[in-house]
Amino acid sequence: MKSQRGQALVETALILPILLILLFGLTDLGRVFHAYLTLDHAGREAARVAAVGADDGKINEKIELATSSLNQDKLKKDIDPKPKANRTSGKDVTITLKYSIDLLTPFISYMTGPIELENKTVMRVE
Numbered sequence: 001m002k003s004q005r006g007q008a009l010v011e012t013a014l015i016l017p018i019l020l021i022l023l024f025g026l027t028d029l030g031r032v033f034h035a036y037l038t039l040d041h042a043g044r045e046a047a048r049v050a051a052v053g054a055d056d057g058k059i060n061e062k063i064e065l066a067t068s069s070l071n072q073d074k075l076k077k078d079i080d081p082k083p084k085a086n087r088t089s090g091k092d093v094t095i096t097l098k099y100s101i102d103l104l105t106p107f108i109s110y111m112t113g114p115i116e117l118e119n120k121t122v123m124r125v126e
Contacts, residue, residue: 024105032101035070036117039097042066043121046079050093051123055084063097074100087125095121 046063054062056079063077078096087093097119103109 028103028105032115035099035101038067038070039099039117039119043095043097043119046095047093047121047123051125070099089125091125092122093125
């Protein structure tokens with residue numbers, strides 16, 4: 001019988017790219033899920049602060065604290081209605097957070113580009 005070392009090398013060369021794509025894909029899935037949960041938490045925290053009558057500076061500070069694990073340059077925040085005077089009791093305040101996350105998986109990132117996450121939280125002003 002001849003040696004089968006060449007066969008094992010070919011099988012490894014065929015399977016390794018698939019395993020690497022799966023590994024990077026799982027890593028990307030974890031990163032996207034983490035960013036999604038972070039935005040959801042930050043939106044709820046900021047909406048709660050806005051609902052009890054805080055000004056825009058306190059709301060932005062709460063968002064920054066809750067999203068400290070994310071890249072702040074890619075985070076877009078919107079508070080509606082904008083000035084505190086327009087947030088009267090019984091009306092809704094809406095916090096919208098948008099975040100762009102770049103994927104690590106080589107082939108998928110070239111095809112899809114960055115993933116845009118958006119979280120919108122609405123609470124009634126007290």
